[in-house]
Amino acid sequence: MIYLHAESISSVPIANAMAHCVLERRTDYGKRFCKKKGKKWYYRFYVEDASGNLVQKEFTGTESKSETEKLLRQAMEDYEEKKFIAKADNITLGELLDIWAEEELKVGTLSNGTVDNYLGAIRCIKKHPVADRRLKTITAEHLQTFLDLLTFGGTYPDGKVKKGLSKDYIHSFSAVLQQSFRFAVFPKQLITFNPMQYIKLKRKAEEVDLFSEEEMGQSGTQPISHDDYEKLIAYLKKKNVSAVLPIQIAYYAGLRIGEVCGLTWQDIPADYNEISFVCLRPDGCLETPSTLSIVCRTLAKKLDGFEGFHFHQLRHTYTSNLLSNGAAPKDVQELLGHSDVSTTMNVYAHATREAKRTSARLLDKVAGND
Numbered sequence: 001m002i003y004l005h006a007e008s009i010s011s012v013p014i015a016n017a018m019a020h021c022v023l024e025r026r027t028d029y030g031k032r033f034c035k036k037k038g039k040k041w042y043y044r045f046y047v048e049d050a051s052g053n054l055v056q057k058e059f060t061g062t063e064s065k066s067e068t069e070k071l072l073r074q075a076m077e078d079y080e081e082k083k084f085i086a087k088a089d090n091i092t093l094g095e096l097l098d099i100w101a102e103e104e105l106k107v108g109t110l111s112n113g114t115v116d117n118y119l120g121a122i123r124c125i126k127k128h129p130v131a132d133r134r135l136k137t138i139t140a141e142h143l144q145t146f147l148d149l150l151t152f153g154g155t156y157p158d159g160k161v162k163k164g165l166s167k168d169y170i171h172s173f174s175a176v177l178q179q180s181f182r183f184a185v186f187p188k189q190l191i192t193f194n195p196m197q198y199i200k201l202k203r204k205a206e207e208v209d210l211f212s213e214e215e216m217g218q219s220g221t222q223p224i225s226h227d228d229y230e231k232l233i234a235y236l237k238k239k240n241v242s243a244v245l246p247i248q249i250a251y252y253a254g255l256r257i258g259e260v261c262g263l264t265w266q267d268i269p270a271d272y273n274e275i276s277f278v279c280l281r282p283d284g285c286l287e288t289p290s291t292l293s294i295v296c297r298t299l300a301k302k303l304d305g306f307e308g309f310h311f312h313q314l315r316h317t318y319t320s321n322l323l324s325n326g327a328a329p330k331d332v333q334e335l336l337g338h339s340d341v342s343t344t345m346n347v348y349a350h351a352t353r354e355a356k357r358t359s360a361r362l363l364d365k366v367a368g369n370d
Contacts, residue, residue, distance in 0.1 A: 033045075034061065034065065034068050034069055034072060036065070039063050040060065040061065040062065040063055041061040041062060041063065041064070041065050041067075041068035042058055042059065042060055042061055042068070043058070043059055043061050043068055043069070043071060043072040043075070044056055044057065044058045044059070045057065045072065045075065045076055045079070047079060059071070059075065090134060091134065091135050091190060092131065092132055092133060092134055092135060093125070093130060093131045093132075093133055093135060093138060094125070094126045094131035094132060095135075096135055096180055096181075096183075096184055096190070097122045097125060097126065097131070097176070097180055098122075099183075099188075100179065100180040100183045100184075101118070101119065101122055103183075104179070104183055105118055105119070111258055111262050112258070112261070112262070112288060112289065113256075113257065113258025113259075113261065113262065113289045114258065116289060116290065117172045117258075118172060118175070118176050120172075121169075121172045121173045121175075121176045122176060124173070125146075125173065125176070125177070128146060128156075128157065129157050130142055130143070130146045135184060135190055135191055136190075136191060138195060139195055140195040140196070140197075140198035140199060142195075143177060143195055143196060143199055144198075144199055144200070147170065147173065147174065147177075147199060147201065147202075148202060150164065150165050150169070150170055150173055151164050151165065151170055151201070151202055151203075151204060152164045152202075152204060153165075164204055167203075170201060171201070174196075174199070174201055177196050177199075178194070178196045178199075181194040181195060181196045182194050182196075222313070222316070223313065223316050223317035223320040223321070224309075224313060224314075224317050228305060228306070229251055229317075231303070231305070232247065232299070232303070232306065233247065233248070235299065235303050236295075236299075240295055241282075242279075242280065242281040242282055242287060243287070243292060243295045245279055245287075246260045246261065246279050246287055246292055247311075247314065249263075249279075250311060250314035250315060250318070251314045251317060251318060252318070253318065254314075254315045254318030254319060254335060254336060255315070256312070256315060257289045257292055257293065257311045257312070258289050260279060260287075260292075261279060261286065261287050261288055261289050261292065263279065292311060293310075293311065296309055296310050296311050297310075315336075319332060319336060322335070
């Protein structure tokens, strides 16, 4: 293709302007091309300036078109490699989390509850200085220190003293960091190894007075009595009837908030005819974890005796009721979906004063003191 390239035609006669024209032969390659001016070939391609805008750069080739095309390809490869290295060197953990969430955190492959939990974890991580560290400078020690702070609590960089988070929250933070760093290794190839593989999630050591009446109030996960449950249901029937069914399911089946809202008919055995429910709001929309959480927070403020109430207490209540009435810990573990029975017993064993007293009476019998 032949092009006439005028250097200037704005203020000179046409004849003179034509004398300033250069005969060009140009071969296009998208945003890069080679062109011939006189005896020599030149090549151009677009690069990013300091502001991230695309600008065109021209370089001198040779008298051979094929050699100039080769120089163009080599220049493009060098530029892309340098640009990639620069981006990899400068990207921060916070930026990586945003990229991972945008490209990998899809509702189609994860439940709504899981996506919400992961996005919440990302927002929290980005508030901590570790999110401002360049990706290539982050070590396992940085990540271990951050997760230990979340686990055990302490003084945060903003000067606030906070308590440690629950085990479920810690696992969400760990999952987000583990998957995002794995994503950075491949397919993004921003780093060569995943520092999260060296992280060990630690547990809080708890000193418990078996017979302390204040223990359950301090833990924030005390079970509720059946009378309180009836009071709760009566309140919801008047104030928010759509929340009644999810509360009932959690109380009688021990499901987590995301599991309750995510129930589908595929979760129910075909030969099990006793169940006929779907968690819907009056407008026909599915009940969601976020709306249920709002209901629980509102309830905790307005219903006497339910200060600090949260949905997960229903799962604790379900488990405590099973254990205090003689259910085998192994069976309870399987019903709850815990990975091992020690998790069940560490979290829930002796959840009520009655269970503690019963355990003490068993020891008395062994010792022959009854």
